[in-house]
Amino acid sequence: MTEIASFAVEYRRFLDPDGQAVQPLPAFAQDPAALIPLYRAMVLTRSFDAKAVALQRTGRLGTFASSLGQEAVMAGTGAAMRPEDVLLPSFREQGAQFLRGAAMTDLLLYWGGDERGSDFAGPREDFPICVPVGTHAAHAAGVALAFQLRGEARAAVCVLGDGATSKGEVYEAMNLAGVWRLPVVFVVNNNQWAISVPRERQTAARTLAQKAIACGFEGVQVDGNDVIAVRDAVERALEQARSGGGPTLVEAVTYRLSDHTTVDDASRYRDDAEVSARWKDEPILRLRKHLTDAGAWSKEDEEQLIAECGKEVEAAAEAYLATPVQPVESMFDWLYAELPGDLAEQRAGLVAEAGAAGDAKDD
Amino acid sequence: MTEIALIEAVRLAMARAMEEDETVLVLGEDVGVNGGVFRATDGLVERFGDKRVFDTPLAEALLAGVSVGLGAQGFRPVTEFQFMGFFYPAIDQVANHAGRLRNRTRGRLSCPIVLRAPFGGGIHAPEHHSESFEAMFAHIPGIRVVIPSSPARGYGLLLAAIRDPDPVVFLEPKRIYRAPKEEVADDGEAAPLDCCFVLREGSDITLVTWGAMVLETLAAADSLAEEGIEAEVIDVATLKPLDMATILDSVERTGRCVIVHEAPLTGGFGAEIAARLADRGLVNLTAPVKRVAGFDTVMPLPKLERHYMPSEGRILAAAREILEYS
Ligand SMILES: Cc1ncc(C[n+]2csc(CCOP(=O)(O)OP(=O)(O)O)c2C)c(N)n1
Ligand SMILES: [Mg+2]
Numbered sequence: 283m284t285e286i287a288s289f290a291v292e293y294r295r296f297l298d299p300d301g302q303a304v305q306p307l308p309a310f311a312q313d314p315a316a317l318i319p320l321y322r323a324m325v326l327t328r329s330f331d332a333k334a335v336a337l338q339r340t341g342r343l344g345t346f347a348s349s350l351g352q353e354a355v356m357a358g359t360g361a362a363m364r365p366e367d368v369l370l371p372s373f374r375e376q377g378a379q380f381l382r383g384a385a386m387t388d389l390l391l392y393w394g395g396d397e398r399g400s401d402f403a404g405p406r407e408d409f410p411i412c413v414p415v416g417t418h419a420a421h422a423a424g425v426a427l428a429f430q431l432r433g434e435a436r437a438a439v440c441v442l443g444d445g446a447t448s449k450g451e452v453y454e455a456m457n458l459a460g461v462w463r464l465p466v467v468f469v470v471n472n473n474q475w476a477i478s479v480p481r482e483r484q485t486a487a488r489t490l491a492q493k494a495i496a497c498g499f500e501g502v503q504v505d506g507n508d509v510i511a512v513r514d515a516v517e518r519a520l521e522q523a524r525s526g527g528g529p530t531l532v533e534a535v536t537y538r539l540s541d542h543t544t545v546d547d548a549s550r551y552r553d554d555a556e557v558s559a560r561w562k563d564e565p566i567l568r569l570r571k572h573l574t575d576a577g578a579w580s581k582e583d584e585e586q587l588i589a590e591c592g593k594e595v596e597a598a599a600e601a602y603l604a605t606p607v608q609p610v611e612s613m614f615d616w617l618y619a620e621l622p623g624d625l626a627e628q629r630a631g632l633v634a635e636a637g638a639a640g641d642a643k644d645d
Numbered sequence: 646m647t648e649i650a651l652i653e654a655v656r657l658a659m660a661r662a663m664e665e666d667e668t669v670l671v672l673g674e675d676v677g678v679n680g681g682v683f684r685a686t687d688g689l690v691e692r693f694g695d696k697r698v699f700d701t702p703l704a705e706a707l708l709a710g711v712s713v714g715l716g717a718q719g720f721r722p723v724t725e726f727q728f729m730g731f732f733y734p735a736i737d738q739v740a741n742h743a744g745r746l747r748n749r750t751r752g753r754l755s756c757p758i759v760l761r762a763p764f765g766g767g768i769h770a771p772e773h774h775s776e777s778f779e780a781m782f783a784h785i786p787g788i789r790v791v792i793p794s795s796p797a798r799g800y801g802l803l804l805a806a807i808r809d810p811d812p813v814v815f816l817e818p819k820r821i822y823r824a825p826k827e828e829v830a831d832d833g834e835a836a837p838l839d840c841c842f843v844l845r846e847g848s849d850i851t852l853v854t855w856g857a858m859v860l861e862t863l864a865a866a867d868s869l870a871e872e873g874i875e876a877e878v879i880d881v882a883t884l885k886p887l888d889m890a891t892i893l894d895s896v897e898r899t900g901r902c903v904i905v906h907e908a909p910l911t912g913g914f915g916a917e918i919a920a921r922l923a924d925r926g927l928v929n930l931t932a933p934v935k936r937v938a939g940f941d942t943v944m945p946l947p948k949l950e951r952h953y954m955p956s957e958g959r960i961l962a963a964a965r966e967i968l969e970y971s
């Protein structure tokens with residue numbers, strides 16, 4: 283027998299669940315104080331998720347996907363990116379989107395049922411949330427090709443789930459990225475579940491990272507509850523992508539501590555005991571231990587941060603709740619650059635109907 | 646000026662667009678050195694280089710999805726699908742993304758892309774190479790569906806489609822790729838989108854069609870003329886958004902309408918036109934609206950293809966039937 287190819291997948295972790303460094307930390311993480319923004323981003327995301335779920339439970343928000351337990355994937359990814367990179371999220375990446383400058387009010391608007399929520403004031407080129415699972419991987423390849431053609435040192439970051447890696451289209455996009463060495467990073471949020479389907483029912487592959495190998499580029503697995511590991515891996519992948527070194531897949535192994543969305547009831551398909559056991563691994567606790575042990579974080583700091591984040595989230599929720607509904611005819615106004623005559627007639631009919639009903643609003 | 650066929654007109658339009666706008670790119674399977682399986686992109690990679698003309702891996706959903714990403718970044722990809730029969734996996738991208746991106750970001754991102762595909766039967770092609778499902782595209786909000794029926798309109802409409810700021814599905818009737826030919830000026834003049842073309846004026850009956858069926862329909866109009874019946878022939882050209890005004894205006898004068906398409910009858914785009922005639926033009930109709938269409942069958946393989954395709958005879962039979970009414 284002649285072996286013609288063999289491959290390995292690296293696993294990386296810097297902090298163990300007790301916040302202890304298991305190997306020398308990367309440069310950005312050596313000063314504990316420098317990690318506080320990452321910690322803050324995770325706490326803010328958790329506050330936001332809690333508020334969004336509460337709004338949904340009280341009938342003031344539509345279906346919402348919490349990122350509880352996966353905050354390190356979001357914060358690590360968002361922090362690794364530069365403003366000029368482009369993020370293509372799926373639907374659970376609010377933590378990364380906030381670091382990119384998307385407003386919390388915007389995301390509440392979106393989940394509350396208002397298209398203006400995807401007209402981010404901050405990251406103008408970032409893609410909106412992608413609901414059809416995995417379909418944005420090809421968009422990321424297209425965005426990356428645009429950067430490559432213009433000779434720009436920028437990269438696209440596509441975040442997708444473990445379930446999404448089963449989609450043919452994700453393979454199609456990764457394959458293209460490999461062949462053309464596109465500046466794109468695929469971050470797989472392996473939260474162990476795709477609604478009710480566990481990771482091991484999704485693929486027989488030992489890791490999701492190895493799917494990149496079939497496409498001719500590197501896939502690494504990181505501890506997705508270690509924000510330092512996520513940020514480090516995505517940062518390295520981005521540097522490689524921006525400098526012409528091609529794509530990388532970063533599989534961040536974490537756990538979905540919440541239901542899939544607010545309309546899901548996870549107790550139908552997984553034991554509470556499994557979930558409870560996973561709480562000890564969660565990413566915020568881990569970094570807090572690390573910061574506390576390093577003397578960079580106190581109880582007072584924690585209280586102050588929680589209060590601060592709570593206030594910020596409340597203000598965003600108030601702004602969202604106070605936003606007037608769009609004019610009904612807005613459903614026509616952004617379909618095309620210029621409204622075709624055919625549709626102008628339908629629009630006029632709707633405007634007349636809304637006028638007759640005495641309300642230009644509808645919800 | 647020399648006479649050219651539709652396939653050459655399509656190529657000329659792409660070359661012209663690439664010449665005038667460096668954001669125009671060509672993508673597809675075998676579109677590079679091979680020039681496309683029908684040669685629509687022949688010579689483009691030699692002229693514009695492999696940073697403008699890309700042979701992609703074989704993956705249709707990817708083709709559409711990459712185009713969406715490029716479009717959002719301000720490029721204008723003109724992306725070829727080898728045959729309409731292989732477009733299905735990419736419909737996801739058209740319906741879920743291309744047609745929605747401008748709307749769902751309230752204009753922040755847009756999708757100025759053209760997705761080209763040869764379609765239709767009549768060339769004895771293998772299985773899956775002869776279908777017409779333009780009506781499926783016409784059902785999708787936020788896009789345009791454009792079908793040329795001659796070299797000149799192929800040139801003008803494709804230029805218009807490439808310059809359009811929104812996504813266009815551009816379906817090319819491959820039965821007329823090589824003939825007939827006509828003189829086409831490579832003058833960079835686009836033809837208008839969103840409007841029908843009246844190919845022949847007449848006051849007795851209106852024949853509405855698009856794509857390659859324009860040939861049989863014009864032939865039927867000639868035959869009717871020999872009997873002293875003047876048929877107006879309308880080429881719809883842009884199915885979505887539909888220029889119903891031109892059709893209603895014609896039927897107001899003729900009182901009779903036959904709609905001709907190769908695609909299956911049920912849910913075909915003729916149903917939409919007939920429904921709108923019933924809605925807006927009923928008082929002007931002196932006879933029922935007839936549809937001459939393909940059957941609701943799987944497209945037969947070449948031996949029976951001829952019996953599937955709407956023929957001049959079927960168009961004439963439908964026309965004569967409604968000319969009986971007075
Ligand atoms: C193409 C497609 N199929 C099904 C769904 C319904 N759906 C929404 S999320 C989801 C599971 C996704 O799992 P994963 O990719 O692991 O992401 P996660 O939700 O765990 O973040 C499904 C099946 C969808 N949105 N899109
Ligand atoms: Mg998952």
